[in-house]
Amino acid sequence: MYKSSTRSFPVYDSLRQAIIEQALKPGVKLPEDSIGETFGVSRTIVRNALVRLDAEGLVDIQPNRGASVAEPTIEEAYDIFDMRQCLEREVMQRLCAMDPKPIIKALKDHLAEEEKYLGKDGTRSIRLAGEFHILLAELTGSRILANYVNEIVSRCSLILARFAQAHSAECGVEEHAEIIEAIARGDAERATTQMHSHLHGVQDRALLNPEDDRTENVAQILSRYRPEK
Known part of the structure; x- marks a missing residue:
């Protein structure tokens, strides 16, 4: 990618x-x-x-x-997550207005990869989790939106490396599945709510790790x- x-x-x-x-x-x-x-x-x-x-x-x-x-500061971390919420809200709105069939197939294929490495390869799980969000943006067909999401997801990975408490990748996979379900239904409100909750969960785990x-x-x-x- x-x-x-x-x-x-x-x-x-x-x-x-x-x-x-x-x-x-x-x-x-x-x-x-x-x-x-x-x-x-x-x-x-x-x-x-x-x-x-x-x-x-x-x-x-x-x-x-x-x-x-x-080394992002905690202030930058909150600002970046705020901007990410705005971008991914737009992604949800656009996807839910499109034909869901090719979108859902691509997302489910990616989710299968996430599930394949869950608990087996933590490094790859980290990368796949971020690439799920990049794929969502790519599927809107907007290159500009995809580029912005790609950059901000990458910066969030850096933030998690700087301010992160150990967390379960299983939660992320389950939340990704719920987002896919909402998009399949074309339910923009539900998809946006699920994404907002998902990103807040990631943000809430961003705690300083001095070790x-x-x-x-x-x-x-x-x-x-x-x-x-």
Whole structure:
């Protein structure tokens, strides 16, 4: 989903996925030389990827200090969740006014993937949970709306890595199923209410966790995200 194709973008894709899957935690340093060696590319290519991620709010670049995974403040966290509520409300309104058949098939296929990895692969479950919301936006047919939702969902994943209490992925899967049911009925009010409740549940679990381990070996983590040749 949202994969890039040019030579410089696999680094961006891999870094972005590692951040979204919470393998790279907020505050972790992202040294250009180490990342370049991991992917076999120049520091210029790495820098271009980091600049793009900085523009998306996932990386923080400071002059003379280099790049690190962004550390959102609690104020930013609440603001981002407020904006996400607005965007996903619009998604629900649009989907419920459309032919539900192709929408429901795509959503149920994705839900099956979420259920497949539930309790088996926590990293993939995190990514699939976010991609469910991105898929919802894509199914509206609005590229602009999908791009906005894609970015804000990614930033929410970063927020959860920074301010998150352990939570059950099972709750998320059940809530996704309820949202799908409401869309299938074309019930915009119900779908909007379900989405609002779902996002508030995620937000309510955003509690400060002072035990974050930021002594990660970035090269070792990113080696798992290196594209196969």
